[in-house]
Amino acid sequence: MQFGIFTVSDITPDPTTGRTPSEAERIQAVVAIAKKAEEVGLDVFALGEHHNPPFFSSSPTTTLAYIAAQTQTLQLSTATTLITTNDPVKIAEDYAMLQHLAGGRVDLMMGRGNTGPVYPWFGKDIRDGLPLAVENYALLRRLWDTEVVDWTGKYRTPLQGFTSTPRPLEGVAPFVWHGSIRSPQIAEQAAFYGDGFFANHIFWPPEHTAKMVEFYRGRYAHHGHGSADQAIVGLGGQVFMRRNSQDAVNEFRPYFDEAPVYGHGPSLEEFSSETPLTVGSPQQVIERTLGFRDYVGDYQRQLFLVDHAGLPLKTVLEQLDLLGEEVVPVLRKEFAALKPAHVPDAPTHAARVAARRAAQARTETPEGASTR
Amino acid sequence: MTTRTLAVVSAGLSTPSSTRLLADRLTAATVEALRARGDDATVEVVELRGHARELADHLVTGFPAGGLRSALDTVAGADALIAVTPVFAASYSGLFKTFFDVLDADALAGTPVLLGATAGSARHSLVLEHAMRPLFAHLRAVAVPTAVFAASEDWAGGDGGTLTPRIERAAGELADLVSGRRSAGDGGAPRRSDPFADVVPFDQLLRGQ
Numbered sequence: 001m002q003f004g005i006f007t008v009s010d011i012t013p014d015p016t017t018g019r020t021p022s023e024a025e026r027i028q029a030v031v032a033i034a035k036k037a038e039e040v041g042l043d044v045f046a047l048g049e050h051h052n053p054p055f056f057s058s059s060p061t062t063t064l065a066y067i068a069a070q071t072q073t074l075q076l077s078t079a080t081t082l083i084t085t086n087d088p089v090k091i092a093e094d095y096a097m098l099q100h101l102a103g104g105r106v107d108l109m110m111g112r113g114n115t116g117p118v119y120p121w122f123g124k125d126i127r128d129g130l131p132l133a134v135e136n137y138a139l140l141r142r143l144w145d146t147e148v149v150d151w152t153g154k155y156r157t158p159l160q161g162f163t164s165t166p167r168p169l170e171g172v173a174p175f176v177w178h179g180s181i182r183s184p185q186i187a188e189q190a191a192f193y194g195d196g197f198f199a200n201h202i203f204w205p206p207e208h209t210a211k212m213v214e215f216y217r218g219r220y221a222h223h224g225h226g227s228a229d230q231a232i233v234g235l236g237g238q239v240f241m242r243r244n245s246q247d248a249v250n251e252f253r254p255y256f257d258e259a260p261v262y263g264h265g266p267s268l269e270e271f272s273s274e275t276p277l278t279v280g281s282p283q284q285v286i287e288r289t290l291g292f293r294d295y296v297g298d299y300q301r302q303l304f305l306v307d308h309a310g311l312p313l314k315t316v317l318e319q320l321d322l323l324g325e326e327v328v329p330v331l332r333k334e335f336a337a338l339k340p341a342h343v344p345d346a347p348t349h350a351a352r353v354a355a356r357r358a359a360q361a362r363t364e365t366p367e368g369a370s371t372r
Numbered sequence: 373m374t375t376r377t378l379a380v381v382s383a384g385l386s387t388p389s390s391t392r393l394l395a396d397r398l399t400a401a402t403v404e405a406l407r408a409r410g411d412d413a414t415v416e417v418v419e420l421r422g423h424a425r426e427l428a429d430h431l432v433t434g435f436p437a438g439g440l441r442s443a444l445d446t447v448a449g450a451d452a453l454i455a456v457t458p459v460f461a462a463s464y465s466g467l468f469k470t471f472f473d474v475l476d477a478d479a480l481a482g483t484p485v486l487l488g489a490t491a492g493s494a495r496h497s498l499v500l501e502h503a504m505r506p507l508f509a510h511l512r513a514v515a516v517p518t519a520v521f522a523a524s525e526d527w528a529g530g531d532g533g534t535l536t537p538r539i540e541r542a543a544g545e546l547a548d549l550v551s552g553r554r555s556a557g558d559g560g561a562p563r564r565s566d567p568f569a570d571v572v573p574f575d576q577l578l579r580g581q
Contacts, residue, residue: 134577184571192574204435215568223574265432274437 001335002346003328004044005037005320006079006236006303009057012310015258020310023056027063029313030056033306034067036317038074040324043346046077046109046303051118054260061094068102075348076102079198079303080111080179084129085122087156088136092143092164099169104349109177109198109234110137112186128155130185137189144173172356175347177234177301182208184215191219196232196347199296202305203261205274209235210295217297229343234301235292238277241322245280251315252279259309282326289327290334298339300346302331375412376550378402379450383420383457383468384490391490392419394522395456397535398488401543402454409551416450418443420467427470436474443471448479452550453513455504456488459496463503464489472507480513484549486542487519497521516545 007030013020021029034045045067047060057063064076076098081091099106112133119126135153142149143164152158168174177196180186181203190197197216199209213233220231240255242248249268256268256279271277278288289302304323307316345351380399384391395417403413420427426440436444447453457468487504489496500519508515518541526535 131577134574138578182567184568188571188574203433208435211568215571262433266429266437270429270437271433274433274435 001332002043002075002301003331004042004046004303005306006046007307008048009050009055010260010308011054011056012260014310014312015254027056031067032313033316034074035070036320038071040320042324042328044075044077044301044303046079048079049082051121052115061098065098065101068105074105076106078108080109082113083110083136084112084132085118085124088140089143089164092140095174096166096168099174100166104169107175107177109179111179144168170353172349172352175352184212187212187216188219191216192223194225196234198234201236201276202238203275206276206295213296229297232347233296233299234303235296235299236303236305237289238305239285240279241282241285241319243281245284248279255309255311282322285327286330289331293338298343373410373412374555375414376406376451376555377449378413378415378452378454379447380415380417380454381420381447381471383465385421390522390527391456391458394488394490394520395454397539398454398486398520398543401539402546405543405547406551409547411551416446418446420471424467427474430474444475448476451555452546453480453483453485455485459489459491459499463499472511480511483513484546485513485515486546487515490522492524494523514549516542516549518542518545
């Protein structure tokens with residue numbers, strides 16, 4: 001199982017000081033956070049894509065390539081890549097390129113985005129949101145999986161004898177997750193392709209996530225990729241920790257109360273009981289996180305949101321220390337002990353390349369020839 | 373004898389509340405009218421004041437917490453609804469509207485509804501027809517023809533004591549719509565839209581790609 005963090009790249013005033021970091025500061029902070037994630041032993045860093053303030057991350061592959069150059073083992077991903085408004089040709093090229101530079105440490109998470117106005121900025125129509133997601137992703141898969149592509153669709157100019165470059169590293173495209181908060185149609189898309197499904201799991205009650213994951217697992221089996229418990233599931237999560245749990249609550253409360261997404265609504269205590277938000281000691285985070293498995297089954301990737309709502313860099317780095325030193329080692333051990341052997345590990349490039357080679361070797365075995 | 377579930381939503385704020393008082397009168401008259409038609413009734417009252425903070429939270433978070441969830445389920449699952457609001461600034465109160473804002477869009481489709489409103493003076497009575505009726509038309513509920521307005525003077529038996537006959541007429545209309553129908557809890561079509569039932573299989577979406 002993989003553990004990591006994801007960031008939406010928001011630039012939010014620190015409610016305790018009223019100070020807003022500059023874009024320059026926040027961009028450097030995110031690089032420092034990613035490097036720290038590797039240093040403390042986390043597996044994954046995923047970065048959002050937005051094209052409007054207060055977010056900075058309009059160009060995730062630039063940032064991820066810069067981070068890749070300064071890390072060794074960290075898996076780099078997105079949260080999410082806009083499949084609706086990005087040209088699938090450019091996604092195919094950018095992420096294949098990043099995969100080469102990062103030596104196979106890249107996967108990505110597709111999403112439809114959460115801002116209606118983004119569509120016209122890229123010459124698209126929001127009323128086409130779903131058909132864009134369908135057509136663009138189908139084309140992206142072809143561009144990665146087929147060398148020479150002839151293609152005609154509705155939303156971009158046709159392609160004749162087109163080859164996207166560079167070709168996927170070792171002939172294997174980056175693994176794709178599909179991220180969703182509320183749309184079962186995205187879970188169906190993930191299931192159809194045998195891709196991973198990532199449930200946001202932050203904003204809504206666990207019962208909602210449980211239903212989405214159950215649906216995805218059922219459809220994954222329906223589309224013939226394996227049994228339901230072999231489907232590839234990722235979950236978000238949101239934590240704030242101090243050794244003493246009351247200290248965590250006191251310190252996080254002003255950030256919670258002013259948070260752009262849920263601030264000025266329920267109390268920290270109410271939101272913590274209704275959603276998976278956990279504010280407390282590392283032991284509390286361990287217990288709560290282990291409980292996720294009770295309603296989604298054995299899963300492959302757990303990402304935490306730790307750097308939002310104006311939390312200062314120093315605090316975020318302290319959170320990563322606690323995650324890396326006290327929380328993740330226990331989670332790793334406990335989850336591994338519970339996982340049955342037939343449930344796959346989180347997909348990696350190396351494992352996917354090995355699986356492809358094994359499949360090729362099987363089809364090229366001499367028995368096939370000798371029976372003729 | 374069929375047992376019908378009657379949900380009652382009252383947006384009254386004070387205690388005692390004339391809005392709740394009207395809701396109770398409408399409820400009692402409806403239960404009696406149902407009995408006269410051979411049906412029994414279970415009454416579930418939702419006092420919105422008790423969910424005021426949860427309703428504001430729902431606007432912010434997008435999901436119902438705690439008691440609000442069961443209040444919404446109660447209304448969605450009922451065979452009939454009695455909805456009563458005080459008049460605020462020429463319309464239903466914001467609290468009343470917020471409840472129906474966060475209720476699932478299909479939750480009241482086809483549900484018989486009796487509308488009621490209260491205010492200090494009868495000059496506000498058209499709020500029933502100009503504000504409440506369009507709201508329930510939007511929700512595709514079936515509002516009975518008689519909606520009941522009670523001004524302060526009605527409680528004193530003013531206007532020649534016409535409140536009671538109006539209540540009884542409205543309750544009779546609601547009971548007429550409810551009795552003879554299939555009960556919501558008895559194999560009636562689920563009114564709640566199920567997002568998982570609407571998913572189009574992906575092979576179908578890809579046709580023509």
